[in-house]
Amino acid sequence: METRKDKLKIDCDVLIIGSGAGGGTAARVLAPLVQKGKRIVVADVGPFYTHEHFTQRELEGVDLLWDEGGVFTRDGAINIIMGRMVGGSTGIYTGVTFTVPPEVIQEWAIPGLTYGELEKRFARIKEAINAHVLPDNFVNTNNRLFRNGVEKLGWPCGSIVINVKNCQQQGFCNLGCTVGAKQGTLEVEIPQAIKAGVEIIPNCQIEAVGGNKAWGNLNPAPPDSIPAKHAPGPVEFSAKVIILAGNTFGTSGILLRSQLPGMSPALGGYVTIHPSHTVFGIHPEVVEGFRGFPKTYYCTKFTESHHYYLETCFYYPFVAAKYIEGWGVEHKKIMRDYRKFMAILILNHDRAISTNRIVLQKGVPVLDYRIQKESIESLCHAQRSAARVFFAAGCDRALLPASAKVVLNRKDEPRLEELIGPRHFILNKISIASAHPQGGCRMGKDPATSVTNEWGQVHGYPWLYVCDSSLLPSSTHVNPYLTIMALAERNSEHILETWK
């Protein structure tokens, strides 16, 4: 399609910006308005691929990510991974379905938001997306070893709830589910919304909003994707209600660029990310963690005391190589044991502080985030715990990033306190990642400390709502998608109920 120079004007009743966990849910809830003659449009900067596009190859999966996987905190220390496609990050998530602990909701103190109400939403959403504990035949060797190790140590081992239907245990969830088994937004909410008459405009980057309008640019569709029905070029939307669902980065970025008068000083602030490590042990037997469903167990032993979860996981060769310290022949020989790797994901729940915030750099949202001392201590503690699990599970070597040695042997176990600790936690040397950015447009009562009210409506802007991860006032502690969906559903129902 040829590029337009003139501005395309689209009038609609609801414009939803972003189609991930939050935006997809908003589209599903508001879809009945189409029956009443209303026009609903979802614009996403990412392309619209179906699951037929995914190829289970790392190099080909990078085009599903923001900046092809190259988003970092401003200090360059932490790599943030987010999906940039119709379906958002749910297109590449694992589908780990956790309910937020009740004390987090208490801490948020959002007027009218009770845990009881959320619980009902969680149950309903989980049913709709087939979230369940996977049967025993889904437990691959990596997960079985994790369970053995954790139980041997006398620690609790929980079964993870996953939202899949007809999962063929292909094991490539984070490169996009090739068979459409993962019940993310791309497979559930977006098709439902399209069926109900909601329009999807992929490849459409929204720059700013103001006065019931949104401005952006429609880019050409990449090959193999479903194109928008409009030619590429500048776009102006007019809508009765605009819903921002571009996630912590996208939504905060749009609001910062829009420079709306009277915006809360909290805009962009209080971002948490769940800083994480993927760590490996090497087992004497073949593990082949890359086959079968990657995640079935987790351990909460140190959640209360040291603020982290241990979860099973597995990654493909490049990502695994990146997470292992060192280089040279030693690193290469370690990689030769890839089939024997056991893998654990460590997730720290970091504290929300106002200075960890999204800022604009040449108009692009960037996360100015300093990892806190307490997070570093938590991650070091977690690495020692992971080492214990590896050895208890029968591994003879453990690879931990904040360690005095690249490879720890079983005989090092009594010295873990001495070998793994903050003095070896060298920022910008070791790999730290995050797939759970939250906050930036936090909900609350007081415009001085929150960007939206209890319904996700931006303070002072009745036509402007937020329905995504940026709403979360502080970390959910657990993997966040279910909480984001529940809040998006709640806010969208409010829009529906108050529609005039």
Added chain:
Amino acid sequence: MGNQNKPNTAFKFLSPFRLRVFMALAGRIIPEDREGGKVYPGADNLESMAIIDRALSTKPKDMVLLLKLFLMFFELSGLLFALRPFSWMSAEQKDKHIRRFELAPLAKVRQGFWGLKTLVFLSYYSRDEIWPDIGYPGPRMKRPHPDPSLRALQTAPFRPLPTPLGGED
């Protein structure tokens, strides 16, 4: 420096100078080694470089500029420590230089090195030919990619280098 040893490539980012530095670095990050009579190739090959070139050709201009400057700094700072640019150093000198960057007191220097190292890992471990060496059977599904040239970067077999790179150009 003469140029008769330069391979005939059509890289966008990797000028002969940058190609030479990247090759020298890749050859230490993932060097060729032998075990049990088998030779395991290193990452200092044109197929891996082609992946790096492609990865960088889609990055924003200012990021690429920073990387170019960092690569030059990485190469030329060798003059300060070993009286020769990085790519002209012996293997031991190279390893020492790399460690200096990896553990540099300045976070930005460590960050730059982390970026280069990660690119080398990407260029090597995303190639099909390497997978048998690490016991990875690859994707379960054989699906084409809309861009066959991207797929070819992963599947093309290693070719021997036209001549040894480095040292004398």
